[in-house]
Amino acid sequence: MQLYNTLSAKEREQLIEEAGKERLTISFYKYAHIKNTQIFRNHLFIHWNELDVLGRIYIAHEGINAQLSVPAESFGVFKAHLDSISFLENVRLNIAIEQDNKSFLKLKVKVRDKIVADGLNDETFDVTDKGIHVDATRFNKLIEDPDTVLVDMRNHYESEIGHFKNAITPDVDTFRDSLDIIEADLADNKEDKKLVMYCTGGIRCEKASAYYKHKGFKNVYQLEGGIIEYTRQVKAEQLENKFMGKNFVFDHRRSERISNDVIANCHQCGKPCDTHVNCANEACHLLFIQCADCAEVMNDCCSDSCKEINALPFEEQKRLRKGKHASNKIFKKGRSEVLKFKK
Ligand SMILES: [Zn+2]
Ligand SMILES: [Zn+2]
Secondary structure, three states, X not given: OOOOOOOOHHHHHHHHXXXXXXXXXXXXXXXXXXXXXXXXXXXXXXXXXXXXXXXXXXXXXXXXXXXXXXXHHHHHHHHHHHHOOHHHOOOOOEEOOOOOOOOOOOEEEEEXXXXXXXXXXXXXXXXXXXXXXXXXXXXXXXXXXOOEEEEEOOOHHHHOOEEEOOOEOOOOOOHHHHHHHHHHHOHHHOOOOEEEEEOOOOHHHHHHHHHHHHOOOOOEEEEOOHHHHHHHHHHHHOOOOOEEEEEEOXXXXXXEEOOXXXXXXXXXXXXXXXXXXXXXXXXXXXXXXXXXXXXXXXXXOOOHHHHHHHHOOHHHHHXXXXXXXXXXXXXXXXXXOOOOOOO
């Protein structure tokens, strides 16, 4: 019985190309009580591997969080299998707008402590006592209400390239940080204001809304399915789109354009740009915003020193990296002293 991948990413990419089949990029999550995570993990891997499903799936005692690429022709079978699992019956699937055949190149199903690394170790609140789910129509109405406080629950590098009009976008590196900042900001309005929150696909709000209710907020709402589902509904029902710019996503596409507004700037020259890149120097890999002109001048690097290192022969770069883990230890995202327009 095959429980793990046998093909390399490269072999897989070639296979996908040869097959030329249409694939759907799908994500879903569910907070639920899973007792034997390893057995559940193996069960999913066996079924999904048979269907040629690819992706990254986290399973924990608190639930499941999955990002997948499914062959379009197998979608029916895939869905029927999900519905056969009691707590996943009719789970809402986010289907990406930009259909991409190479979103994922392997099937990785991992057992973790948590389905989202949220840094929240507060066990005193009930994560199933969440806020009120709203769809795009209701969300559009709610955020026009003067009693509403609209909060973006994502990190700074995500909201930087796209967010809802009039949203509070905390300048934070982690979900945990934003929880405290927002609570402090709204401390005097726990009962009179409507706290409306959103994130990429809704999962962070599932927990955040339960957390804020636990902290005494009386009117907590969350955009069901996040920006991804909002965008789908806006298109399908021809609603007014209130999201500006791009939705940052966590696969190789990095983002999906939702509106034509470019609300960010190149971190190196400051001109309007909302294209995230990773520094070409392997030892750096900094995520930042770089325009095409700067990419050319800087050879896709974030700094002159990275440019120098990146120009060295590969073996020399490897030798330089040896024993130096410091720069790679923190998965740096969107901030650096070397970036003139984003410290
Ligand atoms: Zn630039
Ligand atoms: Zn760099």
